[in-house]
Amino acid sequence: MLEVIARAPYFSFISVLHFRESLGLRGEEHIYLMKEHFYQALNETEHLEEMELREGNKYWVDRFFAKHLVLVYYWIMVAYYLIDPMDAYDINMKIEKHAYETYIKYLAYHPEDKKIAEIAKDELKHAHELHDAMAMIV
């Protein structure tokens, strides 16, 4: 469920950047951020597929909440990033750190799962990228 939601903010950021681009509001960092958020969205999709392989989507109730929450979260992040990109990055940086900690806890019980160790690293990388993005748009 986490990984379904995790992709949403990156789609929201890309949507808003496209919208701003259409209005001619391009900054120097525009292309860089679009590429980065696109890559992050793809990477989160890979995480989602890995979790599905581990039966993360086994229960109907999890799929139900994930599919409805993601719609709400997507639109909240579109509005948030449009109005206050700094805070939108900040909250998602904290969520990425939380995801990292969650995977580290999982690894304590499944140390043999090397793919989860890679995913944990990705989450931390995303948190750092969002931190750098915040510095970029100051």
Ligand SMILES: [Fe+2]
């Ligand atoms: Fe992820």
Ligand SMILES: [Fe+2]
């Ligand atoms: Fe993530």
